Amino acid sequence: MRFLIVGDVVGKPGRKILQAKIDRIRQGFHIDAVIVNGENAAGGMGITPEVCDEILALGVDVITTGNHVWDKKEILGYINQQPRLLRPLNYPEGVPGRGSMLLEFKERKWAVINLSGRVFMSPLDCPFQKVNQEVEYLKQFTNTILVDFHAEASSEKIAMGWFLDGKVSCVFGTHTHVATADERILPQGTAYITDIGMTGSQDSVIGIEVFEIIQRFLTQMPFRYRVAKENLWLNGVIVDTDDVSGKALSIFRISIPFEEETRVQGGIENGRLKGIFEV
Secondary structure: EEEEEEEOHHHHHHHHHHHHHHHHHHHHHHHOEEEOOOOOOOEEEEEEEOHHHHOOOOOOEEEEEEOOOOOOOHHHOOOOOOOOOOOOHHHHHOOOOOEEEEEEEEOOOOOOOEEEEOOOOOOOOOOOHHHHHHHHOOOOOOEEEEEEEOOHHHHHHHHHHHHHEEOOOOEEEEOOOOOOHHHHHHOOOOOOOOOOOOOEEEEOEOOEEEHHHHHHHHOOOOOOOOOOOEEEEEEEEEEEEEOOOOOOOEEEEEEEEOOOOOOEEOOOOEEOOOOEEEE
């Protein structure tokens, strides 16, 4: 299977470029399934039922989240009703929502797990122990398992990649909004990248207006953050997996500006994405 995984969508500008590009990426790269991190999709922090429905209507299969999942109170009564909206698996028992989902594409089952890190973040349950248990359960149904590890510390993310090498198809990091250049396939067949980046304004500080963030650093006074709107880019990865073993065949990082007819690499040759597509 071929997966498009889109990095943290920030506010309406992020949704705008997602809407503008997703169909052309899906067609140009022959994408089978789409995963989007949407925890900042509503006003830059959190997600609402309306925004969730809007993203799913684009043909997105699963929306993952992270530490901002509860920022919009409306989501509390909605998340149990929408199985395709995930929250981190390692929240304590009794918390609304679910941390994983099993899906099917052309009679091929695949699964997504959403996790939150603990270093410099909220002290949730151990993500390593929780994901180990969940992978064992999901392996009854499929070998194709993708993990969104929403974490701050690169060391914690890298450790998770090695911990799950050979157990899942892909471990991709989210949360920092800055794409890393360390995409690779680990020795036992798991695709890995520390962070897939952000979908939103590049002329910003991780999606927020530059002036307001600088003033916060200069003065240490609170400012109302506004989502930046200019120079929109979609960031993420495309991952190919073997249908039987679930092992990764390739991982390819994409970074696409809003302007029309952007040329990016694509296709597959000798197990790696090659060629040119306009998206």
